[in-house]
Amino acid sequence: MNFKLLLKEMIKESLEKNFDLKTDLIPITYPEVKEFGDYASTVALANSKVLKKSPKEIAEKIVSDLSKKDYFSRIDIAGPGYINFYLSDKVLEEFIKKSISEENYGESDYLKEKNIILEYVSANPTGPLHIGHGRWAAIGDSIANLLKMCGAKVHREFYINDAGNQINLLRQSVEAVKNGKPIPENGYHGSYIEDVAKMDGDPVLNLLEMQKKTLSKFRVKFDNYFSELTLHKNGEVEKTIEFLKKSGHCYELDGALWFKTTEFGDDKDRVLIKSDGEYTYFAVDIAYHKNKIERDFNTIINILGADHHGYVGRITAAIKIFAKEMNKNIESKILIGQLVSLFRNGEPVRMSKRTGEMITLEEVIDEIGSDAARYFLVMRKADTPLDFDIELAKKQTEENPVFYVQYAHARISGVLRNIEKPDFITNSIIDNPEARDIAIRIARYPEVCLDSAINMEPHRITQYLEDLSSAFHRFYNQHRIITEDKMLTSKRLAIILAVRNVLKNGLKLIGVEAPEKM
RNA sequence: GCGCCUGUAGCUCAGCUGGAUAGAGCAACAGCCUUCUAAGCUGUGGGCCACAGGUUCGACUCCUGUCAGGCGCACCA
Numbered sequence: 176m177n178f179k180l181l182l183k184e185m186i187k188e189s190l191e192k193n194f195d196l197k198t199d200l201i202p203i204t205y206p207e208v209k210e211f212g213d214y215a216s217t218v219a220l221a222n223s224k225v226l227k228k229s230p231k232e233i234a235e236k237i238v239s240d241l242s243k244k245d246y247f248s249r250i251d252i253a254g255p256g257y258i259n260f261y262l263s264d265k266v267l268e269e270f271i272k273k274s275i276s277e278e279n280y281g282e283s284d285y286l287k288e289k290n291i292i293l294e295y296v297s298a299n300p301t302g303p304l305h306i307g308h309g310r311w312a313a314i315g316d317s318i319a320n321l322l323k324m325c326g327a328k329v330h331r332e333f334y335i336n337d338a339g340n341q342i343n344l345l346r347q348s349v350e351a352v353k354n355g356k357p358i359p360e361n362g363y364h365g366s367y368i369e370d371v372a373k374m375d376g377d378p379v380l381n382l383l384e385m386q387k388k389t390l391s392k393f394r395v396k397f398d399n400y401f402s403e404l405t406l407h408k409n410g411e412v413e414k415t416i417e418f419l420k421k422s423g424h425c426y427e428l429d430g431a432l433w434f435k436t437t438e439f440g441d442d443k444d445r446v447l448i449k450s451d452g453e454y455t456y457f458a459v460d461i462a463y464h465k466n467k468i469e470r471d472f473n474t475i476i477n478i479l480g481a482d483h484h485g486y487v488g489r490i491t492a493a494i495k496i497f498a499k500e501m502n503k504n505i506e507s508k509i510l511i512g513q514l515v516s517l518f519r520n521g522e523p524v525r526m527s528k529r530t531g532e533m534i535t536l537e538e539v540i541d542e543i544g545s546d547a548a549r550y551f552l553v554m555r556k557a558d559t560p561l562d563f564d565i566e567l568a569k570k571q572t573e574e575n576p577v578f579y580v581q582y583a584h585a586r587i588s589g590v591l592r593n594i595e596k597p598d599f600i601t602n603s604i605i606d607n608p609e610a611r612d613i614a615i616r617i618a619r620y621p622e623v624c625l626d627s628a629i630n631m632e633p634h635r636i637t638q639y640l641e642d643l644s645s646a647f648h649r650f651y652n653q654h655r656i657i658t659e660d661k662m663l664t665s666k667r668l669a670i671i672l673a674v675r676n677v678l679k680n681g682l683k684l685i686g687v688e689a690p691e692k693m
Numbered sequence: 694g695c696g697c698c699u700g701u702a703g704c705u706c707a708g709c710u711g712g713a714u715a716g717a718g719c720a721a722c723a724g725c726c727u728u729c730u731a732a733g734c735u736g737u738g739g740g741c742c743a744c745a746g747g748u749u750c751g752a753c754u755c756c757u758g759u760c761a762g763g764c765g766c767a768c769c770a
Contacts (some may be wrong), residue, residue, distance in 0.1 A: 179709095204709065207716070217712050220750085249757095254713060255750080299770075341770055426748055427724055432767050442696075449768040456770045484697055485765045502749085513698065514764070555706070566749085574719065574732080582732050590729045626709065639709065641717075652725090652734040693732070 176273075177283060178246075179203055179214065179622040180388070182260065186218055189240040205619065210252065210397050212259030213615050219256040230256025234667050253685050264605045267614040272601040274617050274673040281624045281680060284326035289506075291317050291327050292467050296390070297334040300383040301345045303367055303535040304390070306552075306563055307515045311478050312395040312536075313552040314512060317479075317633035317685045324684065325628040330472065334398045334463060337404045339456065344648055349378040357627050365533065389537045393545055394686045406462045412454055415462040416447055422500045434461075441519035461493040466496050468505060475507040476631075481560075484511045510631060512557040518564040534565070546687045550577035553685050554637040564675040575640055577687060580678065583644035583693040587675040599668040609650040616643050617673050620681070633685055640681045647674045 183201045200222060201389035206215045226233060241260075242250055274280040281436040295315030298308050299426045319329045336342070352372040358364060371378045383400075390396075395596040404411055416432070419425050424435050430450035434457075437444050447458040462500060467475055479486065483646045488510045498505040508557035517534055524534050540548050542565060551568060554563055554576065568575075591597055605611045620639070627635040656667040679689040 202710085202712080204712080206713080207708090208714070211713070215713085220712065223750090301770095320742065339770060365767050429768080433768095446768045451768080453768085455768070460770095481698070483765085487697080495717050509697075516763090520707095528739070559706080560699070567705095576718070578732055579718085582730080586730055586733080588730095623709090630710090634707085635709080638717085645717085648733055649735090651729085652731095655729070657729050693730075 176270075177285075177401065177621045177625060178262075178270075178618055180625075182214055182247075185235055185241055185244065185638065186216060190218070190222070190233075192240070193236040194228070196222065196226060198222060198225075207616050211257070212249075213251065213262045214260040215258075215293040216258045216260070219252075219258060221255070228295065234258050251674055262615065262618065264603070264611075267605055267611065267618060268601045268603075270618040271604065271614055271669055271673045274676050275599070275601075275669065276618070278676075279324070279680070280676060281621045282324055282326075283621060283625060286325040286327035286628065288580040289322070289327040289474045289477055290330075290472050291322060291474040292330045292332055292470070292472040293322070293476045293478075294332045294334055295337070296395075297388060299341055300386065301341050301363060302365070302382065303533070303537065304386050305533055305536055306517050306539055307480055309393065309548060310515050310552045310557075310561065311480065311511055312390060312393055313549045313686065314510075314557055314633060315393045317553050317636070318476075318510075318628075318631050320630075320684045320686075321624060321628035321633060325625055327474075327628075330399065331360075331397045333400045333405075334401055335383060337383070337402050338407055338459070342379055345382075346378060360546070364425045366376075389535070389540070392537065393549065394539055396533075400660055401463070401678040402465070403459060406459055406466065411460050411466060412462040414464050416458060418465070418500070419496070420518045422495055422496075434458075436496075440487040441492040445489050451512075457489060458495075460490065461497075464490065464494055465497050466505060468501060468674070470495070473505060475505060476510065478510045478512060478557075481511055481513045482608075487511065496629075506584050508631075510557060513560040515552075515561045515563050518562060518567075520566045520681060524565075533536060538628045539565060544652045546581070547575055547577050550575070550637060551687050553633050556632065556634050558612045576637065578693075580637075580640045580644045580682065581688070581690050582693055583647045584675060584678045584682070584689045585691060586651065587647070587678075591675075593657060594664075594668070595667060597672070598665055599672055600662075600665045601669045604666040604669050606666065607654065609646070609653050613643070613646045613650055613670055613674060616646055620677050624684075636681055636684055640678060643674060643677060643681075645679075647671070662690035 182203055187198070188203050201216065201218045202221060203214055206212055216586050218228040218667050219237065223230045223233060225453060231252065234256045237258060238250045241247065246263060246266050247260055248263040251259040253259055293315060295311045296308050298304055315331070319331050323329045344359065344361060345363050348358045348368055349360065349372050351358045352368055371381055376383050399644060408691060419434060425437070425447065426433050426435065431446045432448035433444045434443050445457050446455050450456055464475065475489070491507055491509060494507045547568060551563065605614055623635055623639045627633060650670065654667060656664065656671060658664055682689045
């Protein structure tokens with residue numbers, strides 16, 4: 176159950192009944208101050224103008240309606256017309272019970288209509304993954320988990336750019352090293368090229384395997400690796416261009432074929448076939464997106480690095496055109512993640528593949544561990560640039576938020592090891608402020624998951640987990656769990672079991688382990 | 694020059710889509726372990742929310758402009 180949405184619904188009904196007002200403008204917040212309740216709404220203030228009634232008057236009607244419901248121990252009207260809701264202990268206990276008994280507590284089906292293809296990482300197979308890829312991998316994987324949890328169908332895909340100039344250059348570079356010849360101009364350098372030269376088989380496949388290995392170490396999985404080459408082989412690029420020509424979205428100019436993306440919001444038209452007869456990268460990429468639509472996804476999400484954000488306009492325009500011509504309703508969203516700058520002891524580390532001085536994602540994982548790396552990369556909003564200092568991350572391991580959260584889980588597991596029969600009861604367990612604080616956070620977990628999924632902001636999960644952990648540590652410090660009083664022990668047990676389940680559940684969402692011991 | 698993103702405590706960042714007294718963590722200082730994990734807890738100090746206007750009963754949040762930083766502006770991929 177998502178209480179926030181339920182509350183919204185109840186207020187909505189009340190507004191309709193009393194004022195004949197249909198509105199979705201029903202803001203609900205988590206007050207920062209305890210005295211303002213568990214949930215607060217400014218709905219009366221927000222709608223006072225439209226209704227031409229005083230906020231107080233509106234608030235009173237709502238309070239009178241909602242007081243009849245069973246959920247609240249108290250509803251106050253405060254200040255100019257805030258409504259502050261206090262959940263009853265019974266409701267809170269219900270949440271605790273659910274969070275213990277339901278393994279996938281927090282799950283919902285709000286997004287069940289969505290059939291999503293989520294593309295992320297999609298690194299060129301011309302070198303090892305770096306920390307930037309790590310950020311998209313961590314964020315993408317977490318978003319996929321979140322969307323799934325909220326009922327969406329999610330297909331995770333990695334697009335392999337295994338065709339084109341860069342690939343040719345890579346092959347030539349490897350070949351040159353093999354034969355002891357100088358690497359061609361604009362070719363690939365770096366020690367990894369020498370490693371690849373020593374391996375048998377196709378360097379592109381070998382590099383792809385290396386990337387897959389790193390991703391699996393990072394616990395990031397894809398449902399499909401989609402090869403660009405197949406688009407060429409199946410003639411899909413050609414077909415796509417024919418399709419666009421026929422539907423009148425192309426024109427020729429200066430010996431090249433142009434795509435009128437400006438019709439759908441791009442700032443300039445784009446070339447599909449160059450005057451030398453070659454396809455552009457873009458031509459191939461839209462063939463890929465047409466393919467996505469043909470596979471019947473209704474939501475297309477791409478995660479791109481900020482260095483590719485110039486690409487957003489043309490690709491969204493292309494998707495719109497396809498959707499229109501193919502008579503489909505497609506929702507598309509391109510997430511732009513800001514770049515990661517890697518530092519070591521405050522000194523910037525170059526990430527260029529060409530210099531060979533790059534620190535790979537694999538090295539970072541080996542140095543600080545998957546858990547810390549994933550947590551670090553996911554805990555910041557994607558649209559802020561991230562300075563990632565390896566030494567600092569290592570040094571911070573002792574005071575890292577990830578350990579703080581994991582420690583809470585391990586602590587609970589430790590207590591449970593000291594109990595022979597972990598029987599718990601969920602009646603009248605909220606007998607102190609610390610327990611209540613935990614309970615209200617547990618109740619909010621499904622809401623946080625949904626908000627986090629809809630906004631595609633996994634950092635809200637880490638934020639939440641830290642808050643919940645903090646509430647637990649406070650509880651643990653104040654109250655002994657195991658005592659002679661069996662009844663009391665069973666009550667306390669319910670609280671910590673709930674915390675443990677939610678921590679485990681939340682950590683799983685972001686791909687971090689929940690250790691039994693630390 | 695144009696476009697996108699960012700600017701909040703000494704540092705790293707949140708701020709729930711316009712509401713109440715702007716919050717965490719780190720760092721600093723002072724306390725708390727004969728009892729379930731002290732990788733923990735409690736307390737203290739620390740703010741012109743980049744700046745200037747505007748909209749509003751109400752702005753960190755929306756609009757305009759300025760400044761600073763990052764990233765883009767190909768018949769490259």
